[in-house]
Amino acid sequence: MKRLFPILSIVTVVMLGYALYLALVVAPADALQGEVYRIIYYHVPSAWTAFLLFFINFVASIRYLTRSKASTENAAKWVAIGIGVVGLVAPFLPPVRRLIPPGMEPSAVATTIVLIPALYFLVGKLFPGDRLDVLAVTSAEVGVVFCTIVLITGPLWARPVWGIWWAPGDIRLTSTLVLWLIYVSYLVLRRFSNSAQTQMLAAALAVFGALDVPLVYLSIWFFRTQHPQPVIGGGGSMDPRMLHVLLFSWLAFLLFGFLVCWSRFRLELLKREVEQAHAMESLAGAEDSERASLPLSRSSR
Amino acid sequence: MNAVKFLFAAYVATWAIHLFYIGTLVRRFSRLRQQLRELGKGK
Numbered sequence: 001m002k003r004l005f006p007i008l009s010i011v012t013v014v015m016l017g018y019a020l021y022l023a024l025v026v027a028p029a030d031a032l033q034g035e036v037y038r039i040i041y042y043h044v045p046s047a048w049t050a051f052l053l054f055f056i057n058f059v060a061s062i063r064y065l066t067r068s069k070a071s072t073e074n075a076a077k078w079v080a081i082g083i084g085v086v087g088l089v090a091p092f093l094p095p096v097r098r099l100i101p102p103g104m105e106p107s108a109v110a111t112t113i114v115l116i117p118a119l120y121f122l123v124g125k126l127f128p129g130d131r132l133d134v135l136a137v138t139s140a141e142v143g144v145v146f147c148t149i150v151l152i153t154g155p156l157w158a159r160p161v162w163g164i165w166w167a168p169g170d171i172r173l174t175s176t177l178v179l180w181l182i183y184v185s186y187l188v189l190r191r192f193s194n195s196a197q198t199q200m201l202a203a204a205l206a207v208f209g210a211l212d213v214p215l216v217y218l219s220i221w222f223f224r225t226q227h228p229q230p231v232i233g234g235g236g237s238m239d240p241r242m243l244h245v246l247l248f249s250w251l252a253f254l255l256f257g258f259l260v261c262w263s264r265f266r267l268e269l270l271k272r273e274v275e276q277a278h279a280m281e282s283l284a285g286a287e288d289s290e291r292a293s294l295p296l297s298r299s300s301r
Numbered sequence: 302m303n304a305v306k307f308l309f310a311a312y313v314a315t316w317a318i319h320l321f322y323i324g325t326l327v328r329r330f331s332r333l334r335q336q337l338r339e340l341g342k343g344k
Contacts, residue, residue: 020312033304034304035304035305035308036304036305036307036308038308039307039308039311039312042311042312042315043311046315145318145319145322148318149314149315149318149319152311152314152315152318153311153314153315156307156310156311156314157307157311159307160303160304160307256319260319260322260323260326263323263326263330264326267326267329267330267333270330270333270334270337271329271333273337274333274336274337274340277337277340278336278340281340
């Protein structure tokens with residue numbers, strides 16, 4: 001395990017370097033937007049990684065909230081199984097199929113929905129007990145970093161293409177900003193609240209925050225927006241050479257995000273270890289002073 | 302071309318944010334390890 005981290009780090013650096021080469025040299029320039037279109041190779045993978053991390057945060061928070069009672073945990077397990085079964089069948093039924101936005105494949109919808117119970121059980125197996133909370137804070141913090149990049153590279157792309165930095169009132173842009181604000185408030189709550197209920201409150205906030213993720217993702221289908229159509233599974237289209245670069249870039253950023261999460265996870269464990277050691281020390285200190293005060297009180301009698 | 306400046310700015314901003322965040326992680330790690338060492342000495 002100790003060797004895996006440096007090996008993966010080297011692989012990630014090589015992949016990120018190659019992704020940069022592909023993005024700047026190999027991928028063709030866009031016919032309409034020219035060179036600035038290459039921002040897509042950083043903007044879109046960052047957005048996908050942020051969404052995935054917020055989704056992991058959502059699953060970890062749900063598991064954390066439901067683990068206090070065996071009956072609630074059991075009910076949540078069956079709800080997850082139910083979502084998986086319905087998600088596997090429903091997108092192919094004609095009445096539901098009509099509701100799916102044009103350009104979006106029912107199989108893509110089914111796969112996405114089936115991922116919910118799959119991740120639910122995987123997270124529960126790999127992160128037992130308090131590690132669920134550690135996973136939640138880790139994924140939220142790294143997700144905010146990736147979402148910040150989305151919010152910075154987006155306007156840098158919009159300015160030369162749309163002529164404006166930000167389209168006020170645009171649902172895609174606004175919902176992404178709201179998503180970022182929700183998770184920043186989640187981190188602020190965790191950082192500054194000392195209440196015993198902080199972890200529970202943060203988990204509840206994360207569940208509501210995650211509801212914004214589908215809104216961000218689906219907003220370009222259901223609302224009129226300045227933001228272009230998605231390049232995969234939607235109304236947009238892309239040169240296969242560009243698509244290859246985009247997917248490779250995402251893979252590189254995904255691996256990078258995984259390593260950052262790994263480090264952040266270890267940091268959180270170390271932080272809790274230090275807090276526990278501090279608590280033990282102050283407890284020992286209190287016991288020592290109590291013992292020291294006992295002979296005095298006896299002799300005074 | 303002016304648009305290339307925006308491309309350059311986006312790539313630089315991405316790595317600046319990632320490196321800044323990694324820097325904060327390294328700083329937090331070393332601070333916690335220091336605290337843990339001090340706690341160990343105190344025992």
